[in-house]
Amino acid sequence: MSTVASSTAYDAHFRVWRGDTGGGGLQDFTVEVNEGEVVLDIVHRLQATQAPDLAVRWNCKAGKCGSCSAEINGRPRLLCMTRMSVFSREETITVTPLRAFPVVRDLVTDVGFNYTKAREVPAFVPPPGVGPGEYRMMQEDVDRSQEFRKCIECFLCQDTCHVVRDHEENKTAFAGPRFLMRVAELDMHPLDAAADTGLDRKATAQEEHGLGYCNITKCCTEVCPEGIHITDNALIPLKERAVDRKYDPLVWLGNKIRRRGE
Incomplete structure (x- = not known):
């Protein structure tokens, strides 16, 4: 048959x-x-x-x-x-x-907007006196930032973010989730010496990259093909650190005391 x-x-x-x-x-x-x-x-x-x-x-x-x-x-x-x-x-x-x-x-x-925003994020600042191959980090710190390095620059998170998607006028002031994630990665990097050069990444996130526009709806996380927890692991912690830096009364008092001692 x-x-x-x-x-x-x-x-x-x-x-x-x-x-x-x-x-x-x-x-x-x-x-x-x-x-x-x-x-x-x-x-x-x-x-x-x-x-x-x-x-x-x-x-x-x-x-x-x-x-x-x-x-x-x-x-x-x-x-x-x-x-x-x-x-x-x-x-x-x-x-x-x-x-x-x-x-x-x-x-x-034309996704040129994203490359413009990428150039606006200051690069990693190597620690002084430490040469190539001499960097040492705790494995926990390596694992935390490694997640963000999985980004393939597909810009789906940028596309789905309603701050960018629905409000063309926001693009000049808002970097979008992909590049706020980059700022967060650098800010939490234990070897980044940006602060020694006078660069406050938390302040620039708020004042130059539009962190305040993000209302953590997690739509960026939902479309990420690499499964990066953009909102929970990058944007929310960055917001918390930025708020602590700007509004915490103890930080404010410490800054005052430090200035008087200089």
């Missing part, structure tokens, strides 16, 4: 945003989906069969370069890490560019 293997392929309904800086809209496609594929595979199939001029940014296809950030059904995601199996076969899948940043073309956005 002969048997015929059943096919797992099916046709899915996609809606993909097409356009450029002058405007655009959603375009409907019916495209084949095979077992084990991710959304980026489908976008590539669309390029190969129906929309050769469809623009999309990608590189590693392994969830480590952060290039293929987009919004799928309104949620910021990596195209290469979103499996088609999470959607029903009858579901219409809508793919749009990151809403928080200007569109270049189709699914490609």
Whole structure:
């Protein structure tokens, strides 16, 4: 008796945003989906069969370069890490560019805002008198900052943060969760000697990078593909240290006494 293997392929309904800086809209496609594929595979199939001029940014296809950030059904995601199996076969899948940043073309956005903010964060300041290879840290401190170094610069947290996403006017004063996390990492680094140079990272977080705009809704944490606890482990502790520095009466008194002794 002969048997015929059943096919797992099916046709899915996609809606993909097409356009450029002058405007655009959603375009409907019916495209084949095979077992084990991710959304980026489908976008590539669309390029190969129906929309050769469809623009999309990608590189590693392994969830480590952060290039293929987009919004799928309104949620910021990596195209290469979103499996088609999470959607029903009858579901219409809508793919749009990151809403928080200007569109270049189709699914490609101009994320230059993030690089501008990155340059505004002062770098790690090496401790004086300690050469390369001589740094020593407690393992607990290494583990704490190592979590933040898992960031792949996908900017999904920046895109989903409503302070950036819904209020264009905030961008000049607000660095966003990715770069406030960077400030927090440096501020808690036991070897960072920024204070010796007169740089108060807690003060700059509040006054220059807009820490006060963050209302800790945890939306940045929810979309992080690396599972970094941005809010709980970086932003909330940074807020607490900034508040202690600015409003704690004992700190205020200590500063007064210190100034008198100088």
